[in-house]
Amino acid sequence: LVARVAADGWVLRLSLRAVRFTARPTTAHWRYFLGESWPLGIGTVISTAIQQAPTLALGTFNLAAVGFFHAALRIPLQLALLPQIIRTSTFPLMARSWVIDREEFRRMLDRLIAGSLLLAIPLTILGIGLAEPVVRTLFGPAFQGAVLPFALLLSAIGLLFPGILLGESLTAAGFQRVNLAVSFVAFLCLLTLLTLLVPSGGATGAALAVLGTYLALVGLTVLGARWR
Secondary structure, eight states, X not given: OHHHHHHHHHHHHHHHHHOOOOSOOOOTTHHHHHHHHHHHHHHHHHHHHXXXXXXXXXXXXXXXXXXXXXXXXXXXXXXXXXXXXXHHHHHHHHHHHHHHOHHHHHHHHHHHHHHHXXXXXXXXXXXXXXXXXXXXXXXXXXXXGGHHHHHHHHHHHHHHHHHHHHHHHHHHTXXXXXXXXXXXXXXXXXXXXXXXHHHHHHHHHHHHHHHHHHHHHHHHHXXXXXXX
């Protein structure tokens, strides 16, 4: 909490140096901001539900599988931060280029997707090939049951690299409602797959459900981007 307050205070100080208010505060734009932001808020709730649903499903049927799943998810979860970090810097650039230069927007998006694939594909292949020694080294032989879920979850995170950046480009272009619809369909897909796969498959079934959901998520995002 202290660190967050210090960071926000520093950002406020830097902002006030760059921006001088020339008029009194007003609520004139609040209706527009609320209208544009509610899909992002609901989309964040759905994304959180997608992340937590596998653990809740596993806890219902097999508590031991929860440990395997969390062990398998440890490294993929950290790798998922990479596209999140990249999009923090690229989002304002893409939002600006959508308004003033659509060709630059397309060039930037092409470079981002190409770069994400260049990073995600080798990492995914390497991680799958080294899944057993990585899991054994990090967690010991007792977590042998996490090897296959680790490989599946790493493949799912590899899919998310371009998917996250493409979804962010839709938001930068003002089509956040498309992302909301995609997230809702992906959530329904995850619930269906978890219901079918977790009772018999345990951690592996949950990882398969996540992989199938992310395949649907990225595929629908690509379709949505081509449509808009």
